[in-house]
Amino acid sequence: MWFLTLITWLAMILQIFLVTLAIAAALFYLAELIEEYTMITRSLLKIMLIISCIIYGGLxxxxxxxxxxxVLGLFTNVVEFGLLRSFPFIQMSSPNFILTVALVLVNHYFAFQYFSGVYYSFSEIMAYFTLCLWVIPFTFFISLSAGDNVLPSTMQPLLSESSDHDVLSHYMSKGKKKRSVLLTCAEGFKNMIFPSRAKRF
Known part of the structure; x- marks a missing residue:
């Protein structure tokens, strides 16, 4: 009896490791796709926000x-529409981004409060959380690295306010752009698991 229990725990640890590895690989792949196709991602985010508004109305x-x-969910969508104006350049210190994070947390609080008092099946609760609360913020989260590798343009906000500082000189003075923390961690994890596949320079 104890031997089967031991095997069960070992299998569970292996399954957790494989699921974690799969999630990390999927995050890395999605972040790379978003960096490659920023305009398509922007259009998809816009469509997802419209669908989310329709879902809220239907609910x-x-x-x-x-x-x-x-109303709180719809207001969150309006604030997220504001993030699309400068997409893929999202500044984490901007009031719009901070307000979005705060509203997502408040939405979760109201959702937990509502579903604790009214019975719905687990699949119905997960459908609400997935489509209304998780998909759009998650897409914005993995899009944070997309602005790092886009060529400079007049649409990119400058870090310097001086008038003699044009876009090209600003880009060249910064040297090579650093990758986001998400991509750096995912790439480091990939190189740790598969060291032979690391790029050689």
Whole structure:
């Protein structure tokens, strides 16, 4: 009996490791795709925000979700629309980004409060969390690295306010752009697991 229990625990540890590895690989791949196709990602985010607004309307009309919860979700979508104006250049210190993070947390609080008092099946709760609360913020999160590797343009906000500092000189003075923390960690993890596949210079 104890031997089968030991094997079960070993299998669970292996499964957790493989799932973690798969998630890390998927995050790395998605971040690379978003860096490669920033304009398509921007269009997809816009479509996802519109669909999310429609879902909120349907939840209020057909399912009787609380008006406060629906309005808060719609307001979060409006703030996230503001992030699309400068996409893929998202500054984590901007008021729009900070407000988005705060609203996502507040939305989670209201959702947990509502679902703890009203019975829904687990799949219905997961559908709400996935489509209304997780997909769009997650896409913005993995898009944070997309602005690092885009060529400079007049759309990119300058870090310097001086008028004699044009886009090209600013880009050249910064040297090689650093990759985001997400991509650096994912690439380091990949090189640790598969050292023979690391690029050689």
């Amino acid at each position: 209020w009309i057909f399912e009787g979700f609380p008006f406060t919860m629906v």
